[in-house]
Amino acid sequence: MIFSYEILLLLLLLVTAAGAVLVKDLMSAVLLLGSYSFFLSLVWAWLGAVDVAFVEAVVGAGLGTVLFLLTLFRTAPKDTRLRRPPPSLVTLIVFPLLGALLLYAASDLPGFGDPNSPASVHISPTYLEQSYEKTHTPNVVTSVLMDFRSLDTMVETVVIFASGIACALLLRRHE
């Protein structure tokens, strides 16, 4: 079930994520976060979610990195060096507990690709069977996003539009 490629990719994910958190320089942290997104997109593609991998690669590794870098260039150089206080006692106790709880809960998840898992028996078969017949769209992800669930997608578009407007209102101020 678990292949060596996956272990290598997950190790790279862990290393880049830990590096982005632990590194002292914000610029390096941004670049590490970009490489983290890239490895994550490889994991998505490996699991067969090509559309998600595409979005992760383009937005996480491309656009997000550019936006972070532009933000850094507008801040003063002294702000980009980090001095972190050591983690508090509560953090040291609560977060390992949370991790253990998540691992314990993950043991109940259905197996990868299990045809009897709840997600695969509810409405997915309807979409998979009717996508081409009803919409002439072989890519089921697109037909679900844009046709069967198009009201959701419209509101997501509104969210993106609103974020652009908010950035413009907050950042383009003139004295």
Next chain:
Amino acid sequence: MIRPHDSIIVQTLGRFIIPIVQIFGLYVLFFGQYGPGGGFVGGVILGTGMILSVLIFGHDASRSQYARNVLHGDGVGMLIYAGVGGLCMIGGGEFLNYADLEIPGLETASRRSLGIILTQIGVALDVAVTAVSIVFSLSAEEIIEDSING
């Protein structure tokens, strides 16, 4: 305010890469029904191409003029998406149910396919303009003012 990049390597590569990025964005946008991709990713790639030209050639270059003009299109993508939904309501249909589009000579599945393409174009425009707009907000204030005041 971003000035043009000094390096001739970056400039030459930019001239070469930016058109490819844009064409790939269009391909992803219109091929989204048949393969991975779609409106969101296509829009981000189109916007990234314009951001790349701003980063390489600066705000004032004629190549960045296009990205600057695009800022006026904020909201057009939203209008296209909601407009397609409104068009479906003409003749008593449901909002965003593309099967109710009043186009003679098209069967239901083709109408829905057409509706998917149109709304994808709307999403792509919205995302691309938003990406360029955020980059302009972060990097140039005087340029924005010039652009809006004509």
